[in-house]
Amino acid sequence: MYSLLKISFAFTFLLLLVGCKSNISISYDLDEKGKEFQDYPTNIILLIGDGMGLTQISAAMYSNNNRLALAKFPVIGFHKSHAANELITDSAAGGTAIACGIKTNNGNIGTDENGIPTLSILEELDSMNFSTGMIVTSTIVHATPAAFAAHRARREMYEEIALDYLDANVDLLIGGGRQYFQNREMDDRDLVNEFENKGYVVMDQLYTTMNKIKWPLDKNLLYFTADKQPLTVSGGRDYLSFAVRQGVQYLEQKSNKGFFLLVEGSQIDWMNHANDGRGVVMETLDFDRAIWEAIQYANKKGNTLVLVTADHESGGMSIEAESRMNKLKYGFTTNGHTAAMIPVFAYGPGSNLFRGIYENTSIYHKMRTVLGLKERINPLSPNPSSE
Numbered sequence: 001m002y003s004l005l006k007i008s009f010a011f012t013f014l015l016l017l018v019g020c021k022s023n024i025s026i027s028y029d030l031d032e033k034g035k036e037f038q039d040y041p042t043n044i045i046l047l048i049g050d051g052m053g054l055t056q057i058s059a060a061m062y063s064n065n066n067r068l069a070l071a072k073f074p075v076i077g078f079h080k081s082h083a084a085n086e087l088i089t090d091s092a093a094g095g096t097a098i099a100c101g102i103k104t105n106n107g108n109i110g111t112d113e114n115g116i117p118t119l120s121i122l123e124e125l126d127s128m129n130f131s132t133g134m135i136v137t138s139t140i141v142h143a144t145p146a147a148f149a150a151h152r153a154r155r156e157m158y159e160e161i162a163l164d165y166l167d168a169n170v171d172l173l174i175g176g177g178r179q180y181f182q183n184r185e186m187d188d189r190d191l192v193n194e195f196e197n198k199g200y201v202v203m204d205q206l207y208t209t210m211n212k213i214k215w216p217l218d219k220n221l222l223y224f225t226a227d228k229q230p231l232t233v234s235g236g237r238d239y240l241s242f243a244v245r246q247g248v249q250y251l252e253q254k255s256n257k258g259f260f261l262l263v264e265g266s267q268i269d270w271m272n273h274a275n276d277g278r279g280v281v282m283e284t285l286d287f288d289r290a291i292w293e294a295i296q297y298a299n300k301k302g303n304t305l306v307l308v309t310a311d312h313e314s315g316g317m318s319i320e321a322e323s324r325m326n327k328l329k330y331g332f333t334t335n336g337h338t339a340a341m342i343p344v345f346a347y348g349p350g351s352n353l354f355r356g357i358y359e360n361t362s363i364y365h366k367m368r369t370v371l372g373l374k375e376r377i378n379p380l381s382p383n384p385s386s387e
């Protein structure tokens, strides 16, 4: 009995040790034997780590015993992130490039240089009865998700972006920013009420924790994770990977055509802006856990393309001299964004198309190609014409 106790104590101690070294207890084992992928995907899961360049990825890996879910991706390319009017992009132009396939000016959300709205891939797939979702760790109306479902001249038009979502018919929305839907400054409208009238179940993490959600298959779901911005990972935020695991199951059941899910690790960028290397690593590892959920799903199903990229690098981050494995020293060259090329990781059917170096707008066109979509027409333009 005593020796049994001793063994179990030693085992617990070992677990504690491992737990201290790494905050991920993921095996990274995928059963890839005999796996068969379809030729073309039915579903796309697009994960954008805002501000996640190669150094952010390297720092997360070297802080996590040299391992990442990202290391499972067999196909890697690079995109050029520049905006139409500036070499260094912001998240609005960067998001619009990936969502809509056009280079636009910094600050523009789902609109071209002349302010003309451009249809996003999410909106196009929604019109074809795919189910669609967006899961983010910022407010749900922040620049990156907004580029996929809103059309505004300026990214700061959060309350107007919330109005656009009323018409966007996204099946699943998870993120912060309830304040832009209720107790609004620009009008007295109660968008929570209006979303409910449009067929949404609206829930709030304050009252229903995510593991208590009854996922409404006959309705859409809007789930707020904060009134303003969600917490940082170090502040206790931990919903992203769980939301992705549940979200793909939900979207899969909501349509037999397929689904498109956008996932954003939003706060990697903010840690870069704050030149907080440890924060960058924690946010990137949180994002990597969501990536792990996505590739496990894709590996099991064989019909899902998983893409991971960023809109841009920020911080000009470096890993400094005297760094050691799991003990890194960070440097930063800026509080803003940089123009470095950004890696694109692809897993699953259609992934081969994502090799090479290309513009960020090509990600949009490549996604359309692998889904077999027809000639591109912009019905939001005053003169709809094919391009």
Ligand SMILES: [Zn+2]
Residues within 6 Å of the ligand: 051, 091, 269, 270, 273, 314, 337
């Ligand atoms: Zn930024």
